[in-house]
Each structure stands twice: as structure tokens, then as C-alpha cells.
Amino acid sequence: MYEKDGEKYFVVDGHVHYWDASPENWIEGQEQYAKGWIECFYGYHQLGPEEYYWPMEKYQKYSEETMMKDLFEDGYVDVAIFLPTYLKAWYREGFNTTEQDAVLAEKYPDKFILNSRFDPRDGEEGLEELERKHRRYGFKGVKLYTAEWHNGSKGWSLKDPEASRYLEKCEELGIINIHVHKGPTIWPLNKDAFDPKDVDDAATSFPNLNFIVEHVGLPRIEDFCFMATQEPNVYAGLSVVLGALMHSRPRFFSKVMGELLFWVGEDKMIWASDYAIWHPRWQVEMFVDWDYPQGHEFDDFPRLSTEGKKKILGLNAARLYDIEVPPALRLPEAETDAQSVEPTVS
Amino acid sequence: MTNHTEVLDALSDVRDPELDEPITDLGFVSELEIEGDGVFVRLRLPTYFCAPNFAYLMVADAREAVLSVPGVRRAWVVLDDHYASDEINGGVNEEKGFDGAFPHETESPDLEELRTIFRRKSFVARQEKLCRALLAQGRSPEQLAETRLREVPPSETFEKYLERRGELGLDISPEASLLVDPDGKRVPGDAIVQHLRFARTVGVSIEGNAELCRGLLATRYGRGEKEGVKL
Numbered sequence: 001m002y003e004k005d006g007e008k009y010f011v012v013d014g015h016v017h018y019w020d021a022s023p024e025n026w027i028e029g030q031e032q033y034a035k036g037w038i039e040c041f042y043g044y045h046q047l048g049p050e051e052y053y054w055p056m057e058k059y060q061k062y063s064e065e066t067m068m069k070d071l072f073e074d075g076y077v078d079v080a081i082f083l084p085t086y087l088k089a090w091y092r093e094g095f096n097t098t099e100q101d102a103v104l105a106e107k108y109p110d111k112f113i114l115n116s117r118f119d120p121r122d123g124e125e126g127l128e129e130l131e132r133k134h135r136r137y138g139f140k141g142v143k144l145y146t147a148e149w150h151n152g153s154k155g156w157s158l159k160d161p162e163a164s165r166y167l168e169k170c171e172e173l174g175i176i177n178i179h180v181h182k183g184p185t186i187w188p189l190n191k192d193a194f195d196p197k198d199v200d201d202a203a204t205s206f207p208n209l210n211f212i213v214e215h216v217g218l219p220r221i222e223d224f225c226f227m228a229t230q231e232p233n234v235y236a237g238l239s240v241v242l243g244a245l246m247h248s249r250p251r252f253f254s255k256v257m258g259e260l261l262f263w264v265g266e267d268k269m270i271w272a273s274d275y276a277i278w279h280p281r282w283q284v285e286m287f288v289d290w291d292y293p294q295g296h297e298f299d300d301f302p303r304l305s306t307e308g309k310k311k312i313l314g315l316n317a318a319r320l321y322d323i324e325v326p327p328a329l330r331l332p333e334a335e336t337d338a339q340s341v342e343p344t345v346s
Numbered sequence: 347m348t349n350h351t352e353v354l355d356a357l358s359d360v361r362d363p364e365l366d367e368p369i370t371d372l373g374f375v376s377e378l379e380i381e382g383d384g385v386f387v388r389l390r391l392p393t394y395f396c397a398p399n400f401a402y403l404m405v406a407d408a409r410e411a412v413l414s415v416p417g418v419r420r421a422w423v424v425l426d427d428h429y430a431s432d433e434i435n436g437g438v439n440e441e442k443g444f445d446g447a448f449p450h451e452t453e454s455p456d457l458e459e460l461r462t463i464f465r466r467k468s469f470v471a472r473q474e475k476l477c478r479a480l481l482a483q484g485r486s487p488e489q490l491a492e493t494r495l496r497e498v499p500p501s502e503t504f505e506k507y508l509e510r511r512g513e514l515g516l517d518i519s520p521e522a523s524l525l526v527d528p529d530g531k532r533v534p535g536d537a538i539v540q541h542l543r544f545a546r547t548v549g550v551s552i553e554g555n556a557e558l559c560r561g562l563l564a565t566r567y568g569r570g571e572k573e574g575v576k577l
Contacts, residue, residue, distance in 0.1 A: 031430060033431065036394035036395065036429050037394075037395070039394060040394050040395050041394045042565075043392070043393055043565045044562065044565075045565075045567050046565035047561050047562070047565060052353070085543040132537045218554075218555075218558070219551065219554065219558060219559075220551055221547070221550070221551045221554070221556035222467075222544075222548045222551040222556070223548075226544065226547070244558055244561070245554070245557070245558065248561045249554075249557045249558070250560060251460070252550075252553065252554045252557045255550045255553075255554065256550065256554050258550075259547050259551075269399050271359055
């Protein structure tokens, strides 16, 4: 919980990692990629404020104590959502798997929400695996990487018939939150991850599932915006947006926020720190204080109220994951009703 | 003998296809050496995993630009610190092409399609920038719908717009309409406001992306001390 000027904010961090990128976990022969990957993350890390920089050694592998303190003592986070990134081709035990995350999630069930993954190219076996894992961990969300290489395939699309079978399975199991990585590219050649159109099709075909587009398609937010505006069950995952831009490029951050507020709206935007890329503390503090800078170029973007910030920092994610929000931290009822009223276009 | 300025001038015509800015302004050129009729250029990018297709385009375009300078007969352009440096450098300097550089890894015949996607985006963004300036000078959206190219006052923004418009093969004759979509179709008067609103988002996206890349390049190679080679 964060409190400022008498206002209390319930904070849900929509995307956190508990990774191991230490050299002991690098696969022989793949060291350059394993090292390159974490160095790439480290570059992003340094787009945050300097006082939060970690030495590389700590950044490669951090302890449970560090994570618990950063998120829940210093970072104002009430509940954090794990999204896994496997990368088993480079890291022996994976970079950040459901199993790794489960160690903390099972120890602190009130603090963490555990999620898993699937890859439709794993076929029948993958479907069974998803079901087995779900029985074991009971998660409500998955993280998908459509651009990932796999056995000679250069990526996949949510439109593929195989993907539909997996989404049907998710619906059946109650895995309702589908987090799709449409952001900074990982390993794309011609089949690039930059086009979020496949989310559009899947969102229409599966109206009971929520599609959270992680990193809002950055660096190509326009494709995401034009798509999200048409789909009621598509959400903007703000990890990287705040972390990479709010401190280092504040004017552009404001433009990107303005665009997202215009096309997507404050009810469908979900903040995430992307810990340990960035510490949640400065993001929460700076975002609560955020407003458009001086200048006419920001004039016609929608304004963001305190209520809007409360939604983005926690209440929207709480709704998707059915997290109990303490009564004192909820929005007044009237406010909630007002959301369903169509805004008047002036 | 060829001089630095000529070569750098040629390199400044090479743009990051995604960011629509010269690689020289972005700080991507880290070294330039000239010896007789041979030129050596070293390029660098913001991350180890920057998309290899865009990287390839820049390295290939840079080599072509250098070879276009009078007096240059041999050119080597190498990309540093990238997971696919070897493939890209070999592919470009031995003229194997993108598919030759990444055998079995690509699916379309070449990168032209990708280049076109981003040319269209940059066309839209440049058009919006020009229209924003014209609106600020007092024209109404309705007037813009009727404006022909010959009626637009000269400016750098206008030149840049025309350049991209020409590259897409669209009509740039004086009588042509100012406001056309990337296929060359005229934007009707009642659709102008919406058209420009979309276009603005495209512009913010390209601009924001360039800022992100600048930030990452700075964290990777240090701020200030190791500036790129500039004109």
C-alpha cells in the first residue's frame, strides 16, 4: 500500500521475475546468449534512477530476502504477479520458470500470484503438461512468447488452430488471463513479434478470456493501440513503459501515456515493475506524482485523476485476478458505477 | 583522396528503418577509417539482441552508401557486439544477402517487405508532422483536405515528407493532393481529423522508440565519453 497526500493506493505489481542468470546456470556452448541476455536486461535496468542500480553480480542472481524486502517492505507492493520466462536453451534450470517462482509463491501465498506458460508447438504433450501443472499449482494466467524459436519454427501466432486448442483448454481450466509478450524483440528474424493482430483475432474468438499485452507492443505501440481500442477484453500491460521511460525520457513517457489513455483508457491499463529489471518503489512514487509536463503538445490528451492512478496501480489487476482489496482502499461505489456510463465526447 | 566528411555525409543518408533517423545521429557509427580507396566502418547497436533483420538492413545500406562515394572502391562495414555479428558481417561484406547470411532461418525472399512496412509508417508520421505545422499556421482540416502539393510552403519538414512519398512511388507532382494514405488514395475531408489522430500515434511510437534506443545505447557504451562519429 502506498499513501500520499491522504490518498491510499492498493498496489498490485503485474509482472515480476525471480530469475537465475548466474554463470553456474549457463548452458555450455550457449554462454554468449545467456550472458548477452542478462546484459541486455542490465541495459534496461540502467534506464531507471541511479540510486537503484545493482552490481552485475547481484543482478544475475538475487536472494529471496532481497526480493521480499524490495517488493513488500520498500516497494509498496501488496500483491505481485509472477510471469515466467523459460529460456531453457541457454539456462540449465531455465531463466525464471513456474517451478522457480513456485518456491516463493507457495511460501508466501498471500503475497504472490503464480502463473505458467504454454507453447502450442508442444502439441498434445504440451496440453497435458498444462493441465498437469494447473492441477499442481492452480494458476489463473499464462505468459506467452509468440516470437520464440522452437525446433526449427520461427515463432507462432495466436491465430494458429493449435493455439486455439490451448486457449480452449485455458478457458476450460479457468486460466482466464492470457499475458502475451508483444514488446522488445527477443529473437525474431522475418517472422517478427511486432504485429499484435493475432491478439485481435484471439480476443474476438475468446471473449471470456482477458488478453494482457505486455509492454503494449513497445516499441510499436500504435499497432497495439489501434487494436486494443476495438477489443473490450484486451488490456495494456505497462511493464517497461514506466520503467524504461518515466525516469529517463519523461516527456516521451507522457506522450505514450497520453496515447494509451486516449486509445485504451484507464480501466484497461495495468502497471507492472518488471522486477528485478526495475525496483517498484520509485515507479510507484513517481507515477503517483506524475502529470503532463508544460507544453501545448500535451493539451488534448485525456487527464488522469487520482482514481485513475489507483486503477492502474492495482485495482484493475485485482479485478482480473480476483484479489480481495481491503474496503478502505477501494474506490467509492459511485465511482465504480460511473465507469459504465459512456463518456461524453466534447 | 576521399575524405571523412564525404563518407560521413553518405552514411548520414542511411536511416534506421524503424526509427527513421540517420545512423550518424543515433550514434550507431563508432569508427571510420579511410586508407586509399578503401573504407572501414564500425557500427554498434543499443543491445546484443536488437532485431537482426533491421541490423542487417543498416549494415548493408551503410556499405552501399560508402561505395557510392566517388573514389571508394572497397568497403568493409562491420557490426560489433551483436549476437549475429558474424552472420551479418559475412552476409553483407561477401554479398550473400540476408537469406545467405541466415540459411534456413528466414522465410521471405528478402527484407524489402519489411523495409516497405516501415517506410509506410514513416510516411504517415512525416505527413502528420507537416500537417501539424500547417494547422499551427492557421489552416483548417477542411483546407488541408483541398490542399495540393504546390500550395505547401517550402520547409525541411515538407522536403522530408516528399522524399518519403517519392520512395513509396506515390505522386509528387505539384497538382497532387497533400493528404493521401500510404497507398496514394486521397483522404476525404470528413476523415481528416481521424486520419491525423491515427498518424500522430504512429509518430509518437517512432519517436518514443528512438528515445528508448538512445537511452539503451548510452547505458551500453557510456554517456558522453564514447560519442559516435559525427559530421
